[in-house]
Amino acid sequence: MPFIPHTEDDTREMLAAIGVAAIDDLFDEIPPDLRADALSGMPPALSEMEIARLMHERAARDGAWLNFIGAGAYEHHIPAAVWQIATRGEFYSAYTPYQAEASQGTLQVLYEYQSMMASLTALDVSNASLYDGASALAEAVLMAVRAHKSSRRVLVPRTVHPAWRKVARAIVRNQGIELLEIPFDPGAGTTALEALGRFKGSEPAAVVIPQPNFFGVLEPVDELADWAHANGALAIAAVNPTALALLKPPGEWGALGADIAVGDGQPLGAPLAGGGPYFGFMTCRKDLVRQMPGRIVGATRDRDGRRGYVLTLQAREQHIRRAKATSNICTNQGLLVTAATLYLALLGPAGLAEVARACHANTLALAARLTRIRGVARVFSGAIFHEVVLRLPVAVAPVLRAVREHRILGGCDLEQDYPELGHALLACATETRTGEDIARYGAELERVIEQATRSAAVPGG
Amino acid sequence: MLIFERSRPGRRGAVRAPLRPVDIAEIPPSQLRARPPRLPEVSELDAVRHYTGLSQRNFSIDTHFYPLGSCTMKYNPRACNALAMLPQFLARHPGAPADTGQGFLACLYELQEMLKNATGMAQVSLAPMAGSQGEFAGVAMIRAYHDSRGDAARDEILVPDAAHGTNPASAVMCGYRVREIPTDAEGNVDVTALGRAVGPRTAGLMLTNPSTLGVFERHIVELAGIVHGAGGLLYYDGANLNAILGRVKPGDMGFDVIHINLHKTFSTPHGGGGPGAGPVGVNATLAPFLPLPVVGQAPAGFRPLDERDCPLSIGRLGAQLGNAGVLLRAYVYMRMLGAAGMRRVADYSTLNANYLMVELKRAGFEVAFPGRRATHEFVVTLKALRDETGVTAMDVAKRLLDKGFHAPTAYFPQLVPECLLIEPTETESKQTLDAFLAAMKEILEEARRDPQLVKGAPHSTPLGRLDETRAARDLDLAWRPR
Numbered sequence: 001m002p003f004i005p006h007t008e009d010d011t012r013e014m015l016a017a018i019g020v021a022a023i024d025d026l027f028d029e030i031p032p033d034l035r036a037d038a039l040s041g042m043p044p045a046l047s048e049m050e051i052a053r054l055m056h057e058r059a060a061r062d063g064a065w066l067n068f069i070g071a072g073a074y075e076h077h078i079p080a081a082v083w084q085i086a087t088r089g090e091f092y093s094a095y096t097p098y099q100a101e102a103s104q105g106t107l108q109v110l111y112e113y114q115s116m117m118a119s120l121t122a123l124d125v126s127n128a129s130l131y132d133g134a135s136a137l138a139e140a141v142l143m144a145v146r147a148h149k150s151s152r153r154v155l156v157p158r159t160v161h162p163a164w165r166k167v168a169r170a171i172v173r174n175q176g177i178e179l180l181e182i183p184f185d186p187g188a189g190t191t192a193l194e195a196l197g198r199f200k201g202s203e204p205a206a207v208v209i210p211q212p213n214f215f216g217v218l219e220p221v222d223e224l225a226d227w228a229h230a231n232g233a234l235a236i237a238a239v240n241p242t243a244l245a246l247l248k249p250p251g252e253w254g255a256l257g258a259d260i261a262v263g264d265g266q267p268l269g270a271p272l273a274g275g276g277p278y279f280g281f282m283t284c285r286k287d288l289v290r291q292m293p294g295r296i297v298g299a300t301r302d303r304d305g306r307r308g309y310v311l312t313l314q315a316r317e318q319h320i321r322r323a324k325a326t327s328n329i330c331t332n333q334g335l336l337v338t339a340a341t342l343y344l345a346l347l348g349p350a351g352l353a354e355v356a357r358a359c360h361a362n363t364l365a366l367a368a369r370l371t372r373i374r375g376v377a378r379v380f381s382g383a384i385f386h387e388v389v390l391r392l393p394v395a396v397a398p399v400l401r402a403v404r405e406h407r408i409l410g411g412c413d414l415e416q417d418y419p420e421l422g423h424a425l426l427a428c429a430t431e432t433r434t435g436e437d438i439a440r441y442g443a444e445l446e447r448v449i450e451q452a453t454r455s456a457a458v459p460g461g
Numbered sequence: 462m463l464i465f466e467r468s469r470p471g472r473r474g475a476v477r478a479p480l481r482p483v484d485i486a487e488i489p490p491s492q493l494r495a496r497p498p499r500l501p502e503v504s505e506l507d508a509v510r511h512y513t514g515l516s517q518r519n520f521s522i523d524t525h526f527y528p529l530g531s532c533t534m535k536y537n538p539r540a541c542n543a544l545a546m547l548p549q550f551l552a553r554h555p556g557a558p559a560d561t562g563q564g565f566l567a568c569l570y571e572l573q574e575m576l577k578n579a580t581g582m583a584q585v586s587l588a589p590m591a592g593s594q595g596e597f598a599g600v601a602m603i604r605a606y607h608d609s610r611g612d613a614a615r616d617e618i619l620v621p622d623a624a625h626g627t628n629p630a631s632a633v634m635c636g637y638r639v640r641e642i643p644t645d646a647e648g649n650v651d652v653t654a655l656g657r658a659v660g661p662r663t664a665g666l667m668l669t670n671p672s673t674l675g676v677f678e679r680h681i682v683e684l685a686g687i688v689h690g691a692g693g694l695l696y697y698d699g700a701n702l703n704a705i706l707g708r709v710k711p712g713d714m715g716f717d718v719i720h721i722n723l724h725k726t727f728s729t730p731h732g733g734g735g736p737g738a739g740p741v742g743v744n745a746t747l748a749p750f751l752p753l754p755v756v757g758q759a760p761a762g763f764r765p766l767d768e769r770d771c772p773l774s775i776g777r778l779g780a781q782l783g784n785a786g787v788l789l790r791a792y793v794y795m796r797m798l799g800a801a802g803m804r805r806v807a808d809y810s811t812l813n814a815n816y817l818m819v820e821l822k823r824a825g826f827e828v829a830f831p832g833r834r835a836t837h838e839f840v841v842t843l844k845a846l847r848d849e850t851g852v853t854a855m856d857v858a859k860r861l862l863d864k865g866f867h868a869p870t871a872y873f874p875q876l877v878p879e880c881l882l883i884e885p886t887e888t889e890s891k892q893t894l895d896a897f898l899a900a901m902k903e904i905l906e907e908a909r910r911d912p913q914l915v916k917g918a919p920h921s922t923p924l925g926r927l928d929e930t931r932a933a934r935d936l937d938l939a940w941r942p943r
Binding site: 001002003004005006010011013014015017018019023026027028029030031034035036038039040041042043044045046047048051052054055056057058059060061062063064065067069071072073075079081083085087088089090091092093094095096097099100101102103104105106108109111112114115116118119120122124125126128129131132133134135142161163164166167169170171174175176218221222244245246247248249252264271272273274275276277278279286289295296297298299300301302303304306308309310312313314315317318319320321322323324325327328329330331332333334335336338341342344345346347348349350351352353357358360361364383384385400404409412 | 463464465472473474475483485487488489491492493494495497498499500501502503505508509511512513515516517518519520521522523524525527529532534535536537538540542543544546547548549550551552553554555556557558560561562563564565567568571574575578579581590591592593594596597601604625626627629630631632633634635636639676677679681682705707708709710713714724728730731732733734735736737752775776777778779780781782783784785786787793796797798799800801802803804805807808809811812813815816819820833834858859862867868873887888889890891917919922923924925926927928929931932933936937938939940941
């Protein structure tokens with residue numbers, strides 16, 4: 001029996017010890033008319049060899065692609081040591097470290113992770129992870145509303161990832177929290193500072209500040225953080241962790257610094273993997289720590305005075321506070337945090353900055369190559385980090401379909417989420433793209449667009 | 462030693478981005494970071510040795526028996542990990558179109574179908590990234606259902622007092638008031654109290670069955686009738702689905718909406734605290750409200766359904782496709798079990814729990830509900846032992862670590878004093894259970910002979926008992942150079 005070690009003798013002896021004749025008798029408290037006969041429709045069991053064959057076939061069918069999509073999930077090189085160590089059974093198959101003495105490995109990793117994230121964002125404290133960046137933003141909104149006490153309104157720029165805005169809305173709306181959208185400057189691609197005036201009277205609990213924003217453009221973070229504070233609101237930074245190797249960290253934005261920072265930790269060692277598992281990170285100012293959701297690890301001493309680590313401030317959490325907890329979160333994304341800690345340790349400050357610089361340079365090279373195509377131009381004038389919005393002379397979807405014929409994923413079509421931008425494409429080139437990759441995409445895109453423009457120019461074509 | 466304390470300025474790991482001339486002139490100087498972040502500067506060997514060493518300071522299923530009640534710490538088959546980490550699956554960008562990932566999406570679609578089959582629900586969404594997100598989604602769907610009928614007066618969710626803390630916390634996140642329902646002496650929900658509690662304000666009842674007390678809720682049909690009769694819906698917390706897999710289906714018990722913890726019943730790893738996955742299942746009435754994405758099947762192939770397909774959806778809970786890698790692991794596990802293997806999970810986890818319960822009783826331990834069958838777990842109360850010797854449930858838990866066993870869940874459910882919630886799972890052999898029994902008997906003798914030995918435990922772990930009060934009082938949440 002797969003994964004069940006009982007021999008017939010074992011089963012017989014155990015049933016005898018219990019004093020029943022058969023396993024069926026152990027289910028005698030289930031009302032008879034509820035008992036299921038069998039799971040008809042469930043496929044028959046496969047051996048490990050058979051399921052391996054099936055999965056290899058399916059993986060091969062999906063194949064390999066030259067990827068220029070970013071939009072919240074980024075293809076980075078992950079050192080081999082990251083997942084070889086993260087999938088050691090001692091990390092992979094351990095539970096949440098409630099029994100501290102039996103979990104010092106996981107607890108110390110979490111403490112090191114919290115230290116790294118606090119420093120990366122220049123804020124005081126970090127939790128031990130949330131599900132992903134989008135749900136972390138929702139939790140930050142809830143946290144800001146709890147901390148603010150009198151307002152249930154939060155300003156969210158339209159330059160925040162569209163899916164993150166949807167998630168935040170889905171999670172906070174049942175608590176009567178209102179998310180107000182700040183428009184962007186169509187020239188620069190940044191949150192329009194002049195539009196903020198109209199929210200002056202709205203007494204927001206918080207302002208969300210993305211850096212870089214969904215368009216890859218750098219926001220005027222100092223001005224936005226200062227505006228939030230001048231208007232009695234908290235500043236919530238929504239940041240890309242790779243970018244923070246180069247960019248001013250949230251804790252140093254404006255005169256006072258952002259109060260809370262969140263983001264998706266995927267760039268720190270999590271493979272793209274079709275969408276997850278990734279992890280959400282959250283850091284904040286020390287005085288907000290009791291409003292923070294999720295697990296937090298603290299250093300302490302054992303009975304002999306030796307340094308050790310435990311889960312702490314658990315009175316915020318659902319298993320203690322139940323209906324009064326700061327969040328319902330229990331299981332988070334522990335193994336991804338283990339991977340991220342390994343990733344950051346293996347890269348170090350210089351390595352992470354190199355990755356960030358290479359991503360930035362590759363995306364600039366990509367933008368330069370693609371804007372050489374007739375009719376293709378950068379949409380925004382604002383400085384970018386590692387993504388760029390390009391306007392095409394023709395509709396984006398058919399163009400992306402055509403380059404897919406050559407196993408290229410050309411970017412993210414923005415026509416659905418940002419119809420006001422016209423035929424707009426969001427493209428990304430991380431450190432994993434080479435000059436040849438960019439040349440190949442440039443040549444294919446050029447061919448496809450020329451063909452499309454030509455046929456559009458021919459009457460009836 | 463912390464990784465930071467191994468750090469030496471200028472030391473580098475082997476991995477680096479391709480070194481080409483890099484111009485960051487486009488980034489205005491005012492946006493640049495003045496000081497680099499305090500990340501460790503170590504060699505690759507330093508890092509590998511450090512984290513390998515840390516891993517050895519953990520208990521885990523791969524190294525220890527882990528009878529942690531309500532957590533279902535069963536063996537996580539290695540094939541599930543290997544096959545979910547095939548390079549094409551790992552490289553798949555979540556924004557890549559469906560036609561480039563038909564193999565991947567086929568696995569997710571079939572997983573939905575198998576979960577429907579195992580639970581008796583009409584439709585499943587794989588979106589929630591953990592059990593508590595599944596709970597949130599489930600309660601949000603209950604709310605969306607009442608709202609869609611203009612039934613706005615329902616502002617209460619009923620929760621048994623034995624429930625996991627996530628239940629009331631999830632209900633509050635959906636804007637509900639929580640009302641607790643007491644448990645009767647047999648460990649069942651108090652039917653009379655429930656009857657008195659329901660009414661026009663009842664949005665629904667959240668129930669775990671088997672309950673967190675390790676017993677099957679025998680009056681489930683009656684409970685369902687009471688809640689439905691009052692116009693409320695019935696929510697199934699799938700934390701204990703392992704106990705009834707292939708034996709009884711939540712859909713047949715009258716539940717309208719459920720969540721399933723893949724990291725419990727379907728053996729995806731706990732990873733030291735996640736990632737999990739908490740798919741939700743619903744009956745046909747609630748199907749339009751499912752969180753997105755749901756994987757749909759059309760003549761052109763599989764694709765994730767979106768807001769245009771499901772305009773009544775409660776929305777999205779994460780930016781991408783849920784914890785896809787966890788879903789693939791559960792898929793592989795379920796295919797390896799097949800129809801026959803599903804029921805064996807319930808059978809042998811129940812056999813193991815009942816065997817342990819009977820033998821512990823024989824050894825002199827007090828079982829909380831002696832008149833009941835154990836399901837896949839059961840509760841022991843050490844109140845008498847504490848009164849006699851001063852040794853608490855926490856002390857016994859810590860002493861078990863010395864004997865090479867992870868501790869059972871202690872002090873949950875909160876209504877049983879000095880309790881241990883013990884869940885052996887089906888993947889443990891009789892020989893392992895017997896070794897655990899021997900350890901428990903030894904501890905009982907030690908508690909009577911030398912209570913200080915037990916109260917001072919653990920003695921053999923890398924560190925002794927840790928001072929949690931100090932951790933919460935003198936907060937030290939991040940390393941900083943002295």
